[in-house]
Amino acid sequence: MKTAEIKRRYLAHFEANGHAVVPSAPLPAISDPNLLFVNAGMVQFVPYFLGQQTPPYTRAVSVQKCIRTPDIDEVGKTSRHGTFFQMNGNFSFGDYFKEGAIPLAWELVTNPVESGGFGLDPERVWPTVYLDDDEAFQIWRSVGVPSERIVRRGKADNFWSMGIPGPCGPCSELFYDRGPEYGREGGPAVDEDRYMEFWNLVFMQYERGQGTGKENFPILGDLPAKNIDTGMGLERMASILQGVDNLYEIDEVRPILDRAAELTGKRYGARSGQVASESHPDDVRLRVIADHVRTALMLIGDGVTPSNEGRGYVLRRIMRRAIRAVRLLGWQDRALPELLPVARDCMSPSYPELAEEFDRISQYAYAEEDAFLTTLRAGTTILDTAIAETKSAGKPALSGDKAFQLHDTYGFPIDLTLEIAAEQGLQVDAEGFRRLMADQRNRAKADAQARKTGHTDVSAYRAVLDDGGAVEFTGYTELNRESRVRALLSGGAAVGAAVEGDTVELVLDTTPFYAEGGGQQPDQGLITVGGGQVEVFDVQQPVPGLIVHRAKVVRGEVRAGETGYAEIDVTRRRAISRSHTATHLVHQTMRNFLGESATQAGSLNAPGRLRFDFNTPTGVAPSVLHDVEQQVNEVLLADLEVHAFITTQEEARRIGAMALFGEKYGERVRVVEVGDYARELCGGTHVARSAQLGLVKILSEASVGSGVRRIEALVGMDAFGFLAREHLLVSRLAELFRVPGDQVADRVEQTVTQLRDAEKELEKLRAQLVLGGAAALAGQAKDVRGVAYVGTEAPEGAAGNDVRTLAQEIRGKIDPVRPAVVAVAARAGGKASLVVAVNAAARSRGLAANDLVKAAFSGRGGGSPELAQGGGLPAAEAPKLLATVEQAIADA
Numbered sequence: 001m002k003t004a005e006i007k008r009r010y011l012a013h014f015e016a017n018g019h020a021v022v023p024s025a026p027l028p029a030i031s032d033p034n035l036l037f038v039n040a041g042m043v044q045f046v047p048y049f050l051g052q053q054t055p056p057y058t059r060a061v062s063v064q065k066c067i068r069t070p071d072i073d074e075v076g077k078t079s080r081h082g083t084f085f086q087m088n089g090n091f092s093f094g095d096y097f098k099e100g101a102i103p104l105a106w107e108l109v110t111n112p113v114e115s116g117g118f119g120l121d122p123e124r125v126w127p128t129v130y131l132d133d134d135e136a137f138q139i140w141r142s143v144g145v146p147s148e149r150i151v152r153r154g155k156a157d158n159f160w161s162m163g164i165p166g167p168c169g170p171c172s173e174l175f176y177d178r179g180p181e182y183g184r185e186g187g188p189a190v191d192e193d194r195y196m197e198f199w200n201l202v203f204m205q206y207e208r209g210q211g212t213g214k215e216n217f218p219i220l221g222d223l224p225a226k227n228i229d230t231g232m233g234l235e236r237m238a239s240i241l242q243g244v245d246n247l248y249e250i251d252e253v254r255p256i257l258d259r260a261a262e263l264t265g266k267r268y269g270a271r272s273g274q275v276a277s278e279s280h281p282d283d284v285r286l287r288v289i290a291d292h293v294r295t296a297l298m299l300i301g302d303g304v305t306p307s308n309e310g311r312g313y314v315l316r317r318i319m320r321r322a323i324r325a326v327r328l329l330g331w332q333d334r335a336l337p338e339l340l341p342v343a344r345d346c347m348s349p350s351y352p353e354l355a356e357e358f359d360r361i362s363q364y365a366y367a368e369e370d371a372f373l374t375t376l377r378a379g380t381t382i383l384d385t386a387i388a389e390t391k392s393a394g395k396p397a398l399s400g401d402k403a404f405q406l407h408d409t410y411g412f413p414i415d416l417t418l419e420i421a422a423e424q425g426l427q428v429d430a431e432g433f434r435r436l437m438a439d440q441r442n443r444a445k446a447d448a449q450a451r452k453t454g455h456t457d458v459s460a461y462r463a464v465l466d467d468g469g470a471v472e473f474t475g476y477t478e479l480n481r482e483s484r485v486r487a488l489l490s491g492g493a494a495v496g497a498a499v500e501g502d503t504v505e506l507v508l509d510t511t512p513f514y515a516e517g518g519g520q521q522p523d524q525g526l527i528t529v530g531g532g533q534v535e536v537f538d539v540q541q542p543v544p545g546l547i548v549h550r551a552k553v554v555r556g557e558v559r560a561g562e563t564g565y566a567e568i569d570v571t572r573r574r575a576i577s578r579s580h581t582a583t584h585l586v587h588q589t590m591r592n593f594l595g596e597s598a599t600q601a602g603s604l605n606a607p608g609r610l611r612f613d614f615n616t617p618t619g620v621a622p623s624v625l626h627d628v629e630q631q632v633n634e635v636l637l638a639d640l641e642v643h644a645f646i647t648t649q650e651e652a653r654r655i656g657a658m659a660l661f662g663e664k665y666g667e668r669v670r671v672v673e674v675g676d677y678a679r680e681l682c683g684g685t686h687v688a689r690s691a692q693l694g695l696v697k698i699l700s701e702a703s704v705g706s707g708v709r710r711i712e713a714l715v716g717m718d719a720f721g722f723l724a725r726e727h728l729l730v731s732r733l734a735e736l737f738r739v740p741g742d743q744v745a746d747r748v749e750q751t752v753t754q755l756r757d758a759e760k761e762l763e764k765l766r767a768q769l770v771l772g773g774a775a776a777l778a779g780q781a782k783d784v785r786g787v788a789y790v791g792t793e794a795p796e797g798a799a800g801n802d803v804r805t806l807a808q809e810i811r812g813k814i815d816p817v818r819p820a821v822v823a824v825a826a827r828a829g830g831k832a833s834l835v836v837a838v839n840a841a842a843r844s845r846g847l848a849a850n851d852l853v854k855a856a857f858s859g860r861g862g863g864s865p866e867l868a869q870g871g872g873l874p875a876a877e878a879p880k881l882l883a884t885v886e887q888a889i890a891d892a
Contacts, residue, residue, distance in 0.1 A: 001241040003252045004349040010088045013108045014061035022062040027302040037067040041089030042229045058095040076284040079246030084295035088232035094225030102139045124177040130158040130170030160202045167204040174199040198236040202229040252346045257290035259342045264329035285325040292322035297343045300361045305707040306368045336369045363617035379412030400432020461542045470545035475512040480567035483508040488560045497559045506549040515541040519603030520684040529564035532556030575607035581686045582715045588678035589628045608718030612711045629698045639691035640675030695719040778813035784889045788820040791882035807837040823885040825878040832878040833871030855888040856881045
């Protein structure tokens with residue numbers, strides 16, 4: 001029975017018995033800050049179990065996609081561990097209890113296939129119950145299970161809790177006897193390899209209070225409403241019904257594994273059991289590939305993209321483990337284009353959206369593989385050198401700073417460093433690495449906080465906030481107002497007054513000044529206090545609720561407690577507001593053209609210009625950018641009203657307002673809408689109508705990170721000014737080329753092509769000059785202990801490829817029977833480099849090009865025994881390099 005059919009039968013069985021079919025929640029557990037991913041079928045129902053919300057149904061059934069990150073390192077070692085799995089679950093919220101759950105499970109498991117059941121032999125199903133759960137025991141007896149096949153087990157096996165105060169209770173598990181060839185007789189308590197668990201029925205009839213440890217919570221008593229949470233491991237049930245030994249052989253996984261084996265020329269040989277067959281050592285890596293490719297497909301399908309933190313880092317890690325496993329098995333080309341479509345075909349019968357969105361999914365996946373292969377090539381070379389140096393020094397562990405350098409400078413993941421080092425018999429100073437990472441994070445946090453606080457101790461701000469409460473922002477409706485100076489701060493301490501020339505921080509009771517936030521730059525302007533005046537150059541919110549004006553006293557004296565008059569720079573505010581509204585329009589329009597996955601990843605709204613970062617796996621075609629720009633400007637021409645209002649989060653979601661992932665919103669939110677075109681949660685300032693933007697001109701689109709692109713644009717008069725300058729430039733070029741303006745681009749392209757052709761011709765001439773003397777140099781070879789040695793310098797400024805070609809050309813003109821070594825030094829950019837070429841006859845004498853290069857560069861340099869190179873010394877050292885190679889030959 002196919003896995004998709006198992007899911008269908010499960011849902012149909014419980015739907016026919018009054019259960020509401022609830023779709024799987026997305027894998028990212030966005031609503032729970034303690035979880036990266038949904039890791040159990042009950043996660044989306046937790047508020048109902050805890051009594052925090054009233055469920056809209058009393059019975060529910062789902063097939064939940066799950067990921068358990070602790071299992072990542074176990075994948076491959078056994079036949080049962082996987083990062084991604086699916087949990088069939090049926091739930092009762094104060095409706096039926098044991099008397100309902102047990103018969104429903106038994107019917108589905110043992111009913112014949114033609115009647116909609118799974119058709120398992122009832123004689124091979126073993127239930128377990130909690131030690132003193134006589135009620136469950138008797139219900140199992142009533143459905144026909146003999147007493148000798150109902151096993152009582154203790155707290156460790158048959159009592160469930162969340163590990164925190166809350167609902168808990170005994171559970172009853174179902175095991176299937178796979179037969180004597182899988183182990184000993186006697187039931188689940190004797191052998192859990194032969195007797196495979198596939199279903200767990202949890203009876204939440206108790207409530208735990210706070211105890212001294214998570215295994216010692218006191219049970220307070222019966223819950224007022226008894227709940228049922230059951231989970232059937234879909235992959236395990238599939239292995240039983242498909243007659244295969246483990247999860248890697250079910251229909252949703254085995255094709256991926258087989259394709260990986262086909263690519264690499266390996267054979268998957270494990271038959272059964274927990275441990276990979278010793279006779280087939282490649283099984284472990286094949287399992288890693290199959291599991292991780294499937295998991296990556298499901299994660300990207302649910303909107304996760306590769307990154308360096310959080311969920312994105314988990315995705316990146318499993319993708320890179322899969323890619324590296326394929327390479328270790330011998331496949332050196334791109335692997336995901338060969339494997340991901342197989343995973344799609346395996347999973348799309350259950351999740352059709354994977355096929356519908358495969359273009360988007362594959363773009364992210366293939367781009368990540370390309371980026372990683374580049375990282376892998378550079379990082380592996382550096383790591384190999386570091387490992388060799390560590391070994392030669394007799395040290396047992398790679399230093400933490402070297403691991404950190406690989407991670408920070410070259411993007412080489414620490415888990416790969418650990419894995420590769422372990423393969424070479426070395427440990428890694430992981431503690432040192434973590435310390436350096438923590439130092440870097442602390443510095444980054446300090447820098448970010450300094451932007452908010454100006455390096456001031458935040459306790460001073462908190463004291464002001466505690467003393468007077470939150471500052472009211474009135475800038476949505478007014479541009480100036482009177483307000484009392486609540487406090488003056490300087491150098492992290494409150495001061496009574498400030499005089500001309502002082503830089504000071506002012507806190508007002510109310511203010512029209514917008515504090516930087518949400519990508520919008522702060523207001524600037526003037527505050528007049530008594531006979532003094534300050535010029536505000538920055539506005540921040542160092543602690544929530546407290547708006548701080550950073551300013552310079554430009555006249556007289558200002559004092560705390562006095563009443564002042566605050567007025568913002570209206571021209572600047574309006575220009576920033578135009579940019580902010582334009583950002584909303586660009587965001588919505590990009591989603592119109594690229595799909596809903598093109599979500600905002602960051603923004604900057606400055607006077608007359610905007611920067612908009614968004615998620616997308618590949619670059620945006622110029623034609624799409626043109627269409628986006630045109631559609632945005634059509635919205636401007638439509639002169640739509642821009643309206644802001646406060647509402648509840650629930651209502652905002654109902655009307656389709658966009659919210660930014662990762663942002664924290666209160667129960668009441670501010671929605672900004674531009675007509676019916678764009679609607680977004682936002683706390684910034686905006687124009688009154690779209691026509692006030694004037695014009696939006698997109699300047700550029702480029703990558704700013706894996707899966708993140710950036711658009712830069714001008715707004716209003718800045719956009720008009722840019723177009724005017726472009727017009728002048730085109731006019732000047734048209735005059736120089738003596739063509740109409742619309743032919744300038746073609747003429748520039750022709751000129752560039754001609755220049756490139758000329759450069760190529762010059763390159764050929766340079767190469768001919770370098771190689772022209774190869775035969776003469778070969779004829780002048782010096783005999784060094786029976787080895788023909790040519791040591792020469794290439795012409796100054798010769799390209800690296802030309803130097804390598806010259807060395808090989810000279811080597812090729814020496815009689816191959818005669819041992820020969822050719823060393824060519826070169827000077828360029830103030831540095832000396834060296835290329836050494838060795839023929840086969842010299843190799844048989846024990847000479848190797850890479851050894852000779854390392855002798856010249858004190859252990860540095862790399863390549864093969866036939867051809868190697870090194871560099872980095874001062875240019876004046878070129879003759880010394882040649883002499884060192886000659887001496888090394890003489891000493892060999």
